[in-house]
Amino acid sequence: MDNNLSGAIPPFTKFPSKLTYLDLTANSLTGPMPRSVGNLSSLTTLYLGQNQLQGFIPDLGKLSGLQYLELSYNSLSGTVPPSIYNLSSLEFLGLANNNLRGALPSDMGNTLPNIQILMMPNNRFDGVIPTSLQNASRMTFIHLSNNSLTGVIPSFSSMPNLVYIMLYSNHLEAGDWTFFSSLANCTQLLKLNVGTNNLRGHLPANSIANLPKSLTTLALRSNNISGTIPLEIGNLSNLSMLYLDTNLFMGPIPPTLGQLHNLHVLSLSQNIFSGEIPPSIGSLDQLEELYLQDNQLSGSIPESLGSCHSLWALNLSCNTLGGSISGHVLGGLNQLSWLLDLSHNQLSGSVAPEVGSLLNLGSLNISHNNLTGRIPSTLGACVRLEALRVEGNLLQGSIPQSLANLKGIQVLDFSHNNLSGAIPQFLETFTSLQYLNMSFNNLEGPVPTGGVFGNTSGIFVQGNPHLCASVASEELPRCFASGSTKKHKFIIPLLIALSAIVALALILGVLNVWFKRRHKSSESIGHSYMELKRITYRDVNKATNSFSLANIIGSGQFGTVYKGWFDSDDGTVAVKVFKLNQHGALHSFIAECKALQHIRHRNLVKVITACSTYDQVGNEFRALVFEYMAKGSLENRLHNQCGDLSLGAILCISVDIATALEYLHNQCIPPVVHCDLKPSNILFDDDDTARVCDFGLARIIHGCSSGGQSGTTSIVGPRGSIGYIPPEYGMGSEISTEGDVYSYGIILLEMLTGKRPTHEEFSDGFTLHKYVDAALSRPRDILPPSPTSGTRDHHVNHIPNLQENKTYTLNDICVLQLLKLGLLCSAESPKDRPAMHDVCSEVFQVKEAFFSVDK
Template identity: 45%
Template sequence: MQISGKIPKEIGNLVGLNALQIATTSITGEIPSSIGKLEKLSDVGLFENRISGSIPSSFGNITQLLILQLHDNYLRGLIPSCMGNCSQLESLRLDSNFLFGNIPKELFSLSHVFELNLSRNSFTGQLPIDLAGGKMTNLVQLNVSHNRLSGGIPSALGDCLMLEGLWMSDNLFEGGIPSSINNLKSLVAIDLSNNKLFGEIPEYFQNFPLLQYLNLSFNNFEGKLPIGRIFGNVSIIFVVGNPRLCGGIHQLGLPSCKIRDKKLHLLIILISVIASCSIFLTVSLLVTFAYKRSKRKASTSTTAQDPKQFPMISYAELSQATNEFSSSNLIGEGRFGSVYKGILSRDGILVAVKVLNLKRRGATKSFMAECETLRNVRHRNLIKIITVCSSIDFKGTSFKDLVYEFMQNGSLEEWLHPNEDQTGARSLSLIQRLNIAVEVASAIEYLHNYCQPSIVHGDLKPSNVLLDEEMVSHVGDFGLARFLSISQNQSSSMGVKGTIGYVSPEYGMSLKISKAGDVYSFGILLLEMITGKTPTDSMFKDNLTIHQLVKTRLPERVTDIIDPSLLQEVQEAEISKAKDMQKGVGVLESLLAVAEVGVVCSMESPSERMEMKEVAAKLYAIRDKFLL
């Protein structure tokens, strides 16, 4: 039965009450101040409702309170400083509300707290300088992400020796990572992304034996990235968006570090002295070098689209690499051309060569769009372009292609809809689907929010999500991508195309593409990953869409529409409930949560959809909860 209405002020008369749990309902209105009369309360759970107003200061009277969970409501205002009176408090969750102002220092004097979650509000100012102060020694989870907090990361955090999860992303923190963090050997997850942190990334993270997630993306870190232990696992460490970082393992795509040691410095000085004494010889050598260089430049073939960005490659080399573009090397065909598997003779790299069919209208425009888009973007979940070729073939016909990293595990479409001979051999588990969803969302969020100007992909679908040998996702095919100028910000008036079933409904009434269109496509992709059905499946007729199918089955009948291969995992988890109660519940909860995100993303009205930043954050949270 769904409970609705308001919490009556008369609740204060229940003075013997020791637990108040009215969660995940439709409760509205404010929390009455009379709740402070319930001094025997130890557990209050009013989360996931529609409660508004402020947090009553009378909560400070409930000194026996152990658990206070008010998250996912519409609470506004400040956190009362008298909350520090709740000295026995162990779990405090105020996340996902509309709270603001400074976080009162009294919260950080609660010595029994093991979980403190204040994320997704609008808190400002600094974390109290005397954070912990030797008192928060039991703190296991601290989450202040997605606020407007500033200042440095308090060094006193190093006193919280029990800390396992440190979540501080999407704030305005600045400065370096304090050395005291080295004390936190129990850390499992650290997220400091999207701040203004700078300096070098500490090597001591290599010595954290339990660390499984380290996100330092989109800061101003610089210098050489370590390569030991955690730094050698691309599924654990995230450092994209730090343009001054170098080194690290090659899968991270960072530039090589310039060697700057003392010996090199002395050598440079010595060379400078010799050069100053031999100026005539030096000038002569420079003139000779310039002359030879100009001759070499004049004789060089112009087969590469932009030598400043991509290495040169000829049609002959590509022909050899793909066995003369033989059908046995053909691995896919798309709107504007064909894709071949090949091996470059120069270094033995396995590549995918996308050859444009220039007879198709828009192929050249697609080629230029993809070159322009991929030239300047860098994200571990975007396909990496190795080089391009714009030349003529052996018949004298114009020839254009793009050369990418080869993805060993094909496309997401091949995994969701395997051929008959692949059925059984290819099946994605829930955690694999969650990882793919998170990675694709992260890539699209990067295009929307961290590229200047913003980029709209324009054709997001499973066949454009490629999987490498470690099943890490890479979004590809930017032939329909568009840049949004600052003045356009949300939309572009260039011609709209895309794939039926994934194209946002408003595109049919307008020639403008937008970020919201990508969100719609991503929502459909999520629903396809959950159901195993394409949006153009024959069952979708008479105004029934994949969006409507899933929406009408939520939440009670979600198992009716789950991909059969996933349903088996759910059933197996249910059977094992006796041994591990959380696992069965976790699988269903996670599936339901992802389905809900997919439904919201694929709403018909663009204004009802989430932005990709929020989508990515929700999917990260779903995955993290599933892994706990």
């Protein structure tokens, strides 16, 4: 074993016929398993794991004395030969991490009576776990995780020697929880992991009480288990890891958890727990990780948590915790080295200076609370910080100079506070800094130009009226030269004051109309994002020539879009008039207004103003006025114009869309999910820049993760358009940023292939994704001429996964990368899709490589 052997395994014909032991583990052997291995009838041990073997497993039926068979960590495929399940002397069967498929034989436990270790995870096995396995009474280790097994988990009562049960990441059910009760007989059991399955119902208290005291790991995460956690959980005195997160548990967290003095990891996040955090958790002096985020916990952070001196990760975010961040708690948690997340709560008061005792902390997030006072200068002592997020509070004063010590910081977010003073010059020296958000504060003076400030894509400073830049931009005015500073000393404050008065008057006027004319609905819309040009129904009627059919440029379920002209400097505009007689249209208007409230981006269609009033006969009237996009939609370019998009155009459009989504998902506070991304909602401005529009189905995510629950009003009808809706939405899953990633992937594949996802050939389970995936080794067969033609004809000798004996150009490489990215984004499972930040980075790199030929 481990001899750096490579190449194919030679036939076993020259091996001694009496060979009993063969170990070729951990080499680089390739090709298939020789069939002749089945003739070594004296073998008792065959180890071929951790190689690169491919193809089918040969018939091993003649190896009647085989006791140990290890084929794990290869690329073997097909079904397991039935003869292997009939090797009655087999004690160890290792088939993990291959591409094997098929069902487990129903009599498996009878034909393998001596089996002790069954290792078959990370394959594609389906069907049920055979109940006959109960007859394998010598079993100590069952590992069938990450397959596609279904049905009810069988009883384990006749397996008293069981030590490990690993069944996670399947589609298994609990039934009446008999399997749980049967574990009382498994007195040596150490680890039970049945997470990420379809377990439902309540945890039976008696079964919890009777679980073997030997148990050290209990993982039930990512199921649909409901009800309360039985108090008897405190009897499992040897537990070191308890994972109950991502279920439907409710009620209070049981105080008996404080009896688990050997606990190292406690994860109860993403449930519906309510009430206060039990102070008894503070007695868990060996606890290293505590996750309680995304629940409905209230009250204050218990002082006793400061006694958990071993904690290195603590996440209490996305609850309704109040009170202050206690200095006593912070002082006791000085071993925190990974994470402290208290964000999205109702914490108040100032940040205690004891935060500086967290010398080894990697990430601190106290954003979206009601914290006041100054940013503690003691934070400068936390020299290992990589992420610091304090946005969405009421912090004031200047940014402390002591933060200059945070040389390794990668993410800094000070946005949406009341911070003042200048942007510190030391930020220019932070070479690791990738994201800096200082927007919506009262910062003043010039924006630095060196270091990270040279990369405008990662810097956000909007919403600071007293900031200026060396070069004027849409967000910032140009700084005055030093000689003219005095001249403008009084003019600037005067202009700001006048602007504020005018803006306030307009806001009050709009709000007056809004509140007077709203019906009993209590929903309101903030207009701070608009330019607040007051327009009436009469203005809209005139601008659209009495809503002339000739002016219609688009129509959807909830609104009609008209081309229009106002008597102002706006020029041509697009006016979206909502069909309020259509059920759900008013919700769509409100959703679009909420989504557009604070967003501004070059790849989003800019909203000019809104109109919320009544028409001439007293009916409610709602309209939004947008910039007019003169060059049509992506839908039109793909399917209604002659000729396919060039690869260069596809790359530019892909980058524009990805940039817009990355902004919505990661830079908006709170994040925004578009929910209806499709080619007809991607428009082009005069410069041919792609812009995303139509936020009528958008959702604002108030949770902490991209997959968190939406906090917006429910919208009637489908959450997207057929062909672009992610499959999980059809099964009732919550809105998430992963849904937008799916839609982006489909659009990318559509641009490359020229085929709509709703094309008639895509039916009966055959999709655009599967169409591309099946042809990935011969992409030229599925692409229209344009994406593989052009001037980027630098040849490359070999490209993996493409047809052999052909020469490939830079175009081919870029197309292949985009196809793979589109497939990855449109993966069926949300957890398999990349985050938009990574998608954006990938498509930027492809574009850069493509256009670098011209440089």
